[in-house]
Amino acid sequence: MRKLLRGTRYLLAGLPSAIATLLAPPLLAAVALSSGLAGLGLFAFPRATVVLRRWAEWHRRRAAAYLGVTITPRDLVLGKGLRAQWRQVLDDPEVRRDARWTLRQIATGIPAGLAALALVGTPVLTVVAAPLWWLFPADEPLRLLAGIPVTGWGSALGLAAGSVAGFGALSWWAVPRLAGFHARGCVAALEPTAEELLTERVGELTESRAGVLDAHGAELRRIERDLHDGTQARLVAIAMRLGVARESLPDDAGALAKLLQEAHEGAEEAMTELREVIRTMYPPILADRGLDGALAALTAGAGVPAEVELQDLSAGAARAGELGKLPASVEAAAYFIVAETLTNAAKHSGATRVLVRLTRDGGRLLVEVTDDGIGGVNEALGTGVVGIRRRVAALDGTVLVSSPAGGPTAITVELPCAS
Template structure:
């Protein structure tokens, strides 16, 4: 019971303080609207400051609500855009700003009624406790009325009816005030917390950022492995093959067990070098490291078995994994056009648009691509899917064939 009364007192303090703050918020909303209007008329500095004040005001109430409910909340960041259009971008793009405005409206809608109800119940208890013993102070034509209708004309009636009124409104406060406080506090926190859709969008944004970091790290690791294999392992294999070749030539007689072993070792070393070159090329083509994606694609189309033209937009800096995927998609598409389509012309178009690399390869061949026949399209799909990209192959019978790929490339 004691704990319950303490909770009632805490809730009363919470709601009684929330009443004037809700009234202040009511007056602040027109000022915020005026600041927004001033931003549209050229007063760009006032609106961000008003949003900052609203954020701090909402955060103070958020901490009060969390303390009442016994929960923990982490502080929210205040983003500040740069540029002439930053205030409007902040309103349109920052979900926290919209939550602040939503909280302000909800605080006014719930804080004022809950605060007035608390004033009515608690205030009546305090007023009765003070006024009942002083019933005689009131003038005869305007006596103290208790329980709403009964005038206090004597000590017995004043004390009895005062006790009943105190007990009744105390019970009302005991039952209603904590519930009102919990309702208001939970509504306050709910207004400032992201919705499930907002949480999903924020999670997608976090995953996008982490994926960009993983792609950068993966690209750097690809370059390092390619460089180590090319400059280290491959060079050692070349040296071993040369020594084996010299040893074979130094034998006076090319027959015998030793000569046979040297010949097998020499041929095995050369095969290993060929396989290593293929691994390096399929992992991260050296031409990408030397010329970048535009130069590598230009060389690729220049050496194509089908006449090809290329249209490159402004690609900017790309993760190594994305560069490699785009290179292999174009290479495989050119190979398929030369081997299977009977095309006489191929057009390659690569652009970058809002964080995505768009690659399109179109030929004028006979079409009818069948992925089950090992045309390499399945391998391209797996490579694109590994980077969370999308791939669309359009190849009706009679042609043309078009391979369109979108790869995320934000870094």
């Protein structure tokens, strides 16, 4: 009985709300059309979606309470400015989900509510009307259920009892199931699909990974500064003191002179190795001159004539000779990609010219390195392209290598660089 009462209350309360929801589609359409006609809708439409969200959330909370499940609230808070509000409304999949829900609520809420009203109301109406059979004229008697005439107290009581028993049993079976069907449909209609959840999760992971990579790049820069300004400076000072000590020793110092010589040479080797470590961690020139200056210095010192072209196509206008601000991880990856390809071109390709082109277009950076060498790059032999692929894969980028026998060789790398 408790399930019957809960289901009846849920469906009967949803019937007038479903009828009221009939107004939502035409009102939204009218407000949207007024945006182009009178302009009032430009201000009203985003706020109408907020009202629709609250209306849909009220039904969603009712359905979740009936089912006994927990849901996450879906709030819609408009930003500042009409353009931002419209972009927010048009890009939000939840707004489209609310609009689809209105059609479903109309299509299921009204029939379900009417069915519950008929199932529960028929026996009640029969019990109320049956005792009044004697008020009807004999030639037009009261008819109940399937049009059965009531001619006396026996038929009145029998029809009332049969109506209560039959419709009561049918209501006890059907109403809770009908209410559960409607509630589950309401919650499901306003919940994101598995694909949307996966897409949202991928976006969150991509954003978090970008943050981790930026933090990693910042930490590498900090370590590079510490090693450069601290450890390397101390090694230089030690090497200088050892050199002075060697010069101060007499010619017949013997074993002591040899020890100082080994210590001096060891300190210089340690400095060389430390510089190499610093360069491979995060090139100091990137911090000093940025990616533009670092690439210019890199190509100037390459073993083959190289030219650099930079272009920024974002912000709706092409700007040659600059790329704008890039994440540290992307700058480092682009630098090492160009460095590796220039090294390969100088050592293996026999190229006489290399063109390095970097193009930024919105949230991606395209790095293209082309040489006129003999081609025939074979990644199976452990070329530097394998290292490039690993570095790019860490940033969720793509690598395309074109190197037919006889050349030319073109390596195209696409890196996401949205901040």
